Amino acid sequence: xxxxxVIVKKRDGGExxxxxxxxxxxxxxxxxxxxxxxxxxxxxxxxxxxTQEETATLTQAMVDSGETIDLSAIKxxxxxxxxxxxxxxxxxxxxxxxxxxxxxxVAKMSGRGLGHTGGTLDKLESVKGLxxxxxxxxxxxxxxxxxxxxxxxxGNLAPADKKLYAxxxxxxxxxxxxxxxxxxxxxxxxSGADSIVxxxxxxxxxxxxxxxxxxxxxxxxxxxxxxxxxxxxxxxSDMNQPLGFEVGNANEIREAAEILQGKxxxxxxxxxxxxxxxxxxxxxxFSDYEEAYxxxxxxxxxxxxFASFRxxxxxxxxxxxxxxxxxxxxxxxxxxxxAAEEDGFVSxxxxxxxxxxxxxxxxxxxxxxxxxxHGVGITLQKKIGDEVKAGEALxxxxxxxxxxxxxxxxxxxxxxxxxxxxxxxxxxxKVIK
Ligand code: URA
Numbered sequence: 170x171x172x173x174x175v176i177v178k179k180r181d182g183g184e185x186x187x188x189x190x191x192x193x194x195x196x197x198x199x200x201x202x203x204x205x206x207x208x209x210x211x212x213x214x215x216x217x218x219x220t221q222e223e224t225a226t227l228t229q230a231m232v233d234s235g236e237t238i239d240l241s242a243i244k245x246x247x248x249x250x251x252x253x254x255x256x257x258x259x260x261x262x263x264x265x266x267x268x269x270x271x272x273x274x275v276a277k278m279s280g281r282g283l284g285h286t287g288g289t290l291d292k293l294e295s296v297k298g299l300x301x302x303x304x305x306x307x308x309x310x311x312x313x314x315x316x317x318x319x320x321x322x323x324g325n326l327a328p329a330d331k332k333l334y335a336x337x338x339x340x341x342x343x344x345x346x347x348x349x350x351x352x353x354x355x356x357x358x359x360s361g362a363d364s365i366v367x368x369x370x371x372x373x374x375x376x377x378x379x380x381x382x383x384x385x386x387x388x389x390x391x392x393x394x395x396x397x398x399x400x401x402x403x404x405x406s407d408m409n410q411p412l413g414f415e416v417g418n419a420n421e422i423r424e425a426a427e428i429l430q431g432k433x434x435x436x437x438x439x440x441x442x443x444x445x446x447x448x449x450x451x452x453x454x455f456s457d458y459e460e461a462y463x464x465x466x467x468x469x470x471x472x473x474x475f476a477s478f479r480x481x482x483x484x485x486x487x488x489x490x491x492x493x494x495x496x497x498x499x500x501x502x503x504x505x506x507x508a509a510e511e512d513g514f515v516s517x518x519x520x521x522x523x524x525x526x527x528x529x530x531x532x533x534x535x536x537x538x539x540x541x542x543h544g545v546g547i548t549l550q551k552k553i554g555d556e557v558k559a560g561e562a563l564x565x566x567x568x569x570x571x572x573x574x575x576x577x578x579x580x581x582x583x584x585x586x587x588x589x590x591x592x593x594x595x596x597x598x599k600v601i602k
Contacts, residue, residue, distance in 0.1 A: 172196065172206045179213035187226050194230035198329040204336055211333070211342040219347035224389065225396040227347070231355035234329035238278065238361035242309045245274045246452040249362035250444055251353065253377070253386075254284075255370040256520040256527075257411035261289050261319075262425035263441035264448065266477035269316035270468045273452040276312045277319045278360050285524025285533045287418045287541045290321055295419035295499055295543040299487030315480045326359040349376075350389035357394075364400040364451035366444055367391070371598060372409035374520020380405070380598055387601045402447045405598040406440050410518040410553050413437035417532040417546015419498040420567065426495055429475040436596050442466060443597055499544035501530075501567035507577050509557045513586040518553060522583035523564075526576040530568050545569055547580070554593035557586060 175189045185193075193210060196202035219227065240247050248268065252258055265275045279289035279301075286292070290301045301321045303311075311318035330352050337343045357365055367390055370376065371383035387403035394401025413434050415424040428438050446461040455461035468474045483489050491497045527533060531542035550562045557563065563584050566573050 172202050172210075176206060176209045176213060179210060179217055182217045184220055185223055185226075190223065190226045191230050194227065194234055194329045198234045198332060207333065207336055208340045208342070211337055211340065211345070211348060214348060215342045215345040218345075221392050221396065224347040224351055225393050228351040228355050228358065228393050229397055231327045231329040231333075231351060232358045235327050235359065236324040237359045238324060238326070240276050240309070240361040243274050243276055243312045245272070246364065247274050247276055247362045248364045248366065248448040248452050249275075249277065249357060249360060250366045250368065250448060251357050252368040253353070253370050253375065255408040255412060256285060256374050256524040257413050257416045257421065258368075258370075259292065259413065259415070259421040259425040260368065260437070260441050260444060262292070262422060262478070263428050263437070263474075264445045265317050265319065266429055266481060267441065267445040267465050267468060267474045268448050268452075269477040269481075270473040271449055271454055271464060272316060273449055273454055274312050275317045276308065276362070277317075278322045279319055280322055281534075285521075285528045286416060286421070286546070287533060287543075289319065291541045291543075292418045292421050293319060293487075294541075295422050296482055296487035296491050299482060300485050303485070311484050315477070315484050317477060317481050318484070319481065327355040330355045346385055346389050350386060350393055354390050354393045354397075358397060358399065362399070364448070365394055365402075366447045366451065367401065367403040368440070368444055369403050369405045370408035371405055372407050372520070372594070373517070374411065374524070375408035384599060384601070387599075391601050400451050402451065403601040404440075404443055404447065405601070406443075407436075407594045407596050407598060408520055409594045411520050411523050411549060412440065414549045414552075415546060416523055416527045416549070417530075417567065418541060418543040419500070420546040420548065423495045423498055426475070426478060426492060429469065429478050430472075431470050438469070439596055442469075447600070501542075501544045501546070501569050503566075503568045503571055503573075505566040505568055505573055505577070506562040507564050507566060507580045508560050509551075509563050509584070509586060510581075511559050511586055513557060513588050514590050515551050515553050515555050515557060515563075515584060516587035516589075516591040517585040518549070519583040522579050523547060523549075526566070526579035526583065529576040529579060530566060530570075530573060542569060547576075551584075552593065554591050556590075
């Protein structure tokens with residue numbers, strides 16, 4: 170088989186066979202197929218698309234290019250969740266304990282990555298002493314014992330995707346639905362769960378800005394999951410403003426812990442219950458969504474979900490005093506108010522700009538060697554639809570520098586104030602099964 174023929178077939182709109190896709194993925198991973206031919210094929214896919222079958226085959230080939238995590242030593246139906254990424258997204262810290270509190274095992278492998286704030290692991294490391302590196306045996310023991318563990322990704326998962334994603338990034342081929350869907354799902358499928366709930370964000374702060382594009386991506390990923398034998402559900406949720414009120418690291422952990430103690434931060438609590446409900450229905454602990462939702466809501470009120478969270482911290486050697494008294498979590502030296510300059514109603518908050526403002530404070534990494542400052546971050550005081558008077562705080566910046574002008578400017582850019590009352594955005598746009 171020649172790579173040239175595979176490229177030309179796709180360029181002319183043909184459907185690639187299983188053999189052709191596997192030939193490409195194997196050859197590219199082991200270096201036999203050069204970058205320029207892989208780039209030509211991804212560009213052809215960008216223009217001509219892929220059928221559902223081609224996308225599933227590509228995904229499976231990327232899974233098979235590396236190791237897969239064997240979770241068979243964990244008792245019960247393992248359910249994973251994945252978010253396409255947003256600002257203030259601390260849902261994993263709520264959903265993990267919540268799902269574990271009804272006995273469903275959650276074996277979560279997470280990453281750090283670049284971004285406005287730290288990744289899941291960085292946020293958790295706000296708790297002093299907390300370990301995310303552990304042996305496979307300890308990880309499995311923790312899940313069997315406490316139904317929940319969060320660990321750093323080990324093993325060489327989907328190396329074909331790693332190489333291809335880096336190539337797409339510099340050749341203008343990231344924005345291809347089958348390639349994005351295959352990329353995300355290959356990593357999820359290699360992580361070994363039995364079922365998957367995807368939180369696909371939509372809006373100004375999301376990877377996909379329009380509902381139409383987000384829905385298309387969600388459908389593509391659900392099709393891949395179901396085609397490859399994993400029950401997959403996607404929730405399309407709003408990212409036209411940060412989720413909850415806290416953006417950073419330690420402050421996000423604090424907000425998550427407060428929800429687990431029954432606090433009502435509506436968007437965050439609602440989305441967490443939604444995702445957790447689908448996860449527990451997929452795990453067959455509840456027969457339907459309503460039953461799951463009610464039981465999980467109860468566990469937010471009666472302390473069971475919070476107890477699961479505390480157990481996670483304790484089992485991973487974190488300082489539980491910081492969880493018992495959340496004011497002991499890292500905090501920045503200065504609180505700086507950014508005030509509204511006019512009266513009106515908040516009509517838009519560009520989530521991405523809030524994220525960048527948090528990164529300027531030191532909450533995220535601009536390059537992979539940057540250190541995270543766990544104590545800095547942003548607390549929103551106003552969200553879309555809220556009335557505001559000139560001089561009233563829009564956000565409070567938690568900074569270790571007395572002068573945080575770059576962040577202040579970015580926050581001012583992020584907020585839009587209008588004279589007319591604006592409704593707060595719909596949170597859950599659609600569920601795709
Ligand atoms: N995230 C991924 O992991 N892959 C893509 O292709 C796009 C976003």
